[in-house]
Amino acid sequence: MAGSLPKAGSRWSLGRPLDFRHGRVEMSHGAGGRATTQLVETLFQTALGDMGTQTGDDGAVLPPLAPGERLVMACDGHVVSPLFFPGGDIGCLAAHGTINDVAVMGARPLYLTASFILEEGFPLADLQRVAVSLGRACRDAGVAVVAGDTKVVERGKGDGVFIATTGVGALPAGRNIGGRQARPGDAILISGTVGEHGLAILAQREHLQFASEIVSDTAPLHTLIDALLAAAPGVHVMRDPTRGGLATVLNEIARQSGVGIDLDEAVIPVRADVAAACELLGLDPLYAANEGKVVVVVRAAEADAALAALRAHPLGRQATRIGTVIEDPQGFVQMRTRMGGRRLVDWLTGEQLPRIC
DSSP: OOSOOOOTTOSOOOOSOOOTTTOBOOGGGGSSSHHHHHHIIIIIHHHHOSSSOOSOOSSOOOOOOOTTOEEEEEEEEEOOSSSEETTEEHHHHHHHHHHHHHHTTTOEEEEEEEEEEEETTOBHHHHHHHHHHHHHHHHHHTOEEEEEEEEEEOTTSSOSEEEEEEEEEEEOTTOOOSTTOOOTTOEEEESSOOOHHHHHHHHHHHTOOOSSOOOOOOOOOHHHHHHHHHHOTTEEEEEOOOTTHHHHHHHHHHHHHTOEEEEEGGGSOOOHHHHHHHHHHTOOGGGSOOSSOOEEEEOGGGHHHHHHHHHTSGGGTTOEEEEEEEOOTTOOEEEEOTTSOEEEOOOOOSOSSSOOO
């Protein structure tokens, strides 16, 4: 968050305190001057904590990795609408999404940067709520926010706040996990039920009411993945099924590895309220987004150990084996239906639900 901060005891003054109850983002908050520094120091640094963002420098100097470890980086943009939804908000979602992108590579998440694109007129109370949520999510995950930036666009040219993040992690020597590693015979696991996040966003956005409230599953997955890899080092691929859901992730893996995938619809876990909402709205839960689940492709010999490790963790209690990697040069994802037939689970066409993350 660019701009040098004053030395203690200097005559430099922040000026009139920010009004966090009634104040709003102004164009001057993005101009790089006194108002920008005031916003950074009194809102962002307070919310994100003393985790490397308070030097006032244009970058962060990070400690070296352990011998043999490699650097993993992931970047993400977050434009979810609405900003606040059952189970979370754009702040914790930005943290969780980036942490998970690093973790599914098999890396230990260490650092995060956050760039806030603000719209003129956005309430400072809402901005503070978002920043506090992001900071809390990172602290809970043991991830340091080490750099950031703030920009402001004119009223009507944004949508409150967008957040762009970068995550950095350490990958242990010898660990090689990625979309090209799936092999025929591998087992396919999912850590829990699918579709909650996408349906929670849709219900909030369209003011839909169901018999029970559908809550986003947004959560950091790194501790779940640590337990999984300790029990099953033969994990070949991990993905968090966000945009496009489970179906899209499996098509990506099949394409990258040059294999086919065979699924069993009857064992894919879907909550009853999510399934009912999807049926009512004409949606397929296999394409609905998740923000707290991981798809795992693991050697068949380690599938039972992997499942046990997932189910022993609070975020993986409903983990299930849902399919198998098969030989198929065409890279099709096929599914045995509950009716005994077969269907092709194709790539998502178009956008089933925009701005869900």
